[in-house]
Amino acid sequence: MDPPSLRARVTLGLLLLAPVGAVLALPRVPVPPENPITEPKRVLGKILFWDEQLSSDNTVACGTCHRPASGGADPRYGRHPGTDPGTIDDVYGSPGIVGMDSGGMAVEHPVFGRGHQITGRLSPSNFGGLWAERLFWDGSAGPEFRDPVTGRVVIERHGALEAQTLVALSNDAEMMKPGREWAELTAKLEHEAPLALATGWPEDVRAAIGADPSYPALFERAFGDPAITAVRIAFAIAAYQRTLVADETPWDRYQAGDDDAMTAAEVQGWRAFQSLRCMNCHVPPLFTNDAFFNIGLRRVEYDPGRMGVTGDPADAGDMKVPSLRNAGLRKRFMHTGEFTHLGAAIGFYQTGTVFPERDDIPGAGTYAFNMSSVQERDLFAFIGEALTDPRVRDETYPFDRPRLRTENATQDTQPPAVPGKLTATRVDGEVVLSWDEPADDTGVVDYVLQRNRRIAALTTATRFTDRDAGPERLSYRVYARDAALNESGAAEVIIGEAAGPEGESGR
Numbered sequence: 347m348d349p350p351s352l353r354a355r356v357t358l359g360l361l362l363l364a365p366v367g368a369v370l371a372l373p374r375v376p377v378p379p380e381n382p383i384t385e386p387k388r389v390l391g392k393i394l395f396w397d398e399q400l401s402s403d404n405t406v407a408c409g410t411c412h413r414p415a416s417g418g419a420d421p422r423y424g425r426h427p428g429t430d431p432g433t434i435d436d437v438y439g440s441p442g443i444v445g446m447d448s449g450g451m452a453v454e455h456p457v458f459g460r461g462h463q464i465t466g467r468l469s470p471s472n473f474g475g476l477w478a479e480r481l482f483w484d485g486s487a488g489p490e491f492r493d494p495v496t497g498r499v500v501i502e503r504h505g506a507l508e509a510q511t512l513v514a515l516s517n518d519a520e521m522m523k524p525g526r527e528w529a530e531l532t533a534k535l536e537h538e539a540p541l542a543l544a545t546g547w548p549e550d551v552r553a554a555i556g557a558d559p560s561y562p563a564l565f566e567r568a569f570g571d572p573a574i575t576a577v578r579i580a581f582a583i584a585a586y587q588r589t590l591v592a593d594e595t596p597w598d599r600y601q602a603g604d605d606d607a608m609t610a611a612e613v614q615g616w617r618a619f620q621s622l623r624c625m626n627c628h629v630p631p632l633f634t635n636d637a638f639f640n641i642g643l644r645r646v647e648y649d650p651g652r653m654g655v656t657g658d659p660a661d662a663g664d665m666k667v668p669s670l671r672n673a674g675l676r677k678r679f680m681h682t683g684e685f686t687h688l689g690a691a692i693g694f695y696q697t698g699t700v701f702p703e704r705d706d707i708p709g710a711g712t713y714a715f716n717m718s719s720v721q722e723r724d725l726f727a728f729i730g731e732a733l734t735d736p737r738v739r740d741e742t743y744p745f746d747r748p749r750l751r752t753e754n755a756t757q758d759t760q761p762p763a764v765p766g767k768l769t770a771t772r773v774d775g776e777v778v779l780s781w782d783e784p785a786d787d788t789g790v791v792d793y794v795l796q797r798n799r800r801i802a803a804l805t806t807a808t809r810f811t812d813r814d815a816g817p818e819r820l821s822y823r824v825y826a827r828d829a830a831l832n833e834s835g836a837a838e839v840i841i842g843e844a845a846g847p848e849g850e851s852g853r
């Protein structure tokens with residue numbers, strides 16, 4: 347309809363009017379219409395993300411492995427031995443929960459013994475991929491999200507963050523003991539105080555828990571009724587993560603026209619980044635194209651990557667391109683965690699780097715770049731500094747967070763004192779238990795309650811209603827743990843059969 351000359355003029359005019367910064371500003375984070383972001387939902391998601399009570403042993407929160415000051419990744423690491431320890435297929439992953447049986451009791455794990463289990467890949471940033479259709483190094487999460495209980499599709503598109511959340515929560519190396527049912531987690535949240543294990547709550551979290559001091563109340567505020575479900579947990583955590591947009595880097599300010607935002611070396615690094623074509627994959631402004639490549643870190647036998655999802659041999663060893671925003675804050679690099687320094691990760695791309703394992707990989711040299719040592723240094727300045735959002739580095743809003751129990755752990759090996767008298771009473775087919783705080787100990791963080799030597803509850807309260815108790819004679823024990831997981835001695839009680847005489851409780 348438009349005469350061609352007019353259309354050309356309009357296009358040219360738009361080009362001239364649009365500042366470069368506007369062209370390269372971060373796009374809006376895709377939000378699935380089924381899960382709109384609201385403030386009560388965002389805060390609930392933040393509380394859940396940082397609550398170690400979501401794990402089967404009260405020691406691991408999402409945030410344990412994803413900390414802003416470490417670029418959304420994990421400052422800790424453990425060694426996953428691959429098929430055999432001490433060889434090149436080892437991976438530096440994240441420590442999760444200890445090996446447990448379905449009763450929640452620690453068991454000897456065939457690989458990790460009594461220690462923490464280690465994930466098979468390094469944890470990437472949780473907020474570098476907010477725009478991605480698919481999450482995880484191999485893209486196995488999303489975009490469709492199904493209710494894990496009913497199998498019903500609850501989000502058709504853009505549901506990768508929701509899908510990924512339930513994978514993390516149900517992964518037996520990360521947060522969940524084998525065989526944990528969703529009902530077990532949702533029932534736990536119904537009676538546990540939100541964020542009870544963490545200290546130093548951020549302002550928004552403090553206000554939300556101040557107004558609604560229980561999880562059912564927080565869920566009601568966010569979803570209209572107090573029901574706690576796996577889907578709602580995923581919705582809230584995803585909504586929170588979608589607000590973690592790290593768009594205040596020196597590079598963003600430079601793009602918006604502030605020529606002083608980047609140092610001379612950073613500007614040179616930005617030029618090298620373009621001329622070397624790093625940005626073919628690490629495409630600005632996200633610094634990723636969310637595609638999958640095998641850049642030749644190690645042989646595909648050790649990790650099939652994307653092929654494990656698609657079954658296509660062309661995808662063998664392909665891993666998701668990580669966003670380089672805030673990469674300067676990470677403690678380890680690549681899906682293997684094999685580099686401990688950003689400089690080493692950049693140097694990996696250097697032509698002629700001596701890398702014996704890599705030389706055996708077919709096609710591994712494809713992504714080698716002929717960069718000078720000056721370019722390498724400038725790239726280091728650019729990625730290391732100019733792509734860092736100071737709010738992420740300093741953990742200020744919206745990247746602020748509470749301190750985790752594990753961070754409060756001291757070297758102290760002194761166990762807490764034994765909890766006071768434990769009593770058990772049958773009420774309508776349930777067993778109501780209560781005990782006293784240890785008289786002289788202040789270091790108690792939570793209590794472990796066992797029924798017949800299997801974990802019945804981990805709780806910060808001094809009472810618990812056991813709804814799964816059978817009518818038979820039962821023995822209960824409770825002991826206290828401090829932040830460092832030192833365990834007190836146990837208080838014990840035996841309660842007779844439901845049909846038997848009352849009043850048998852006591853020590």
Ligand code: HEC
Pocket residue numbers: 395406407408409410411412439440441442443465466467468469470471472473474475478480481482483484507510511512514515519520521583666
């Ligand atoms: C024990 C450490 C650990 C815990 C706990 C953990 N994660 Fe992760 N996270 C990882 C690892 C490792 C990966 C990469 C796994 C893979 O790709 O194979 C990952 C991947 C992710 C990703 C995908 C990022 C991307 O760009 O692909 C997101 C998002 C994420 N986690 C969020 C969460 C949330 C939300 C929780 C809590 C429900 C959580 N994580 C709990 C270690 C952890």
Ligand code: HEC
Pocket residue numbers: 622623624625626627628638639640641643665666667668669670673676678679680681682688691692695713715725729
């Ligand atoms: C062909 C696509 C591609 C190109 C081109 C590319 N990269 Fe990468 N980059 C990747 C992929 C894929 C990974 C993750 C690899 C893995 O872990 O297996 C990665 C990882 C990285 C990492 C580690 C990030 C982290 O958080 O672990 C850095 C740093 C990096 N690249 C910098 C560069 C630089 C600098 C250049 C240019 C010299 C470049 N990349 C060119 C695809 C690419």
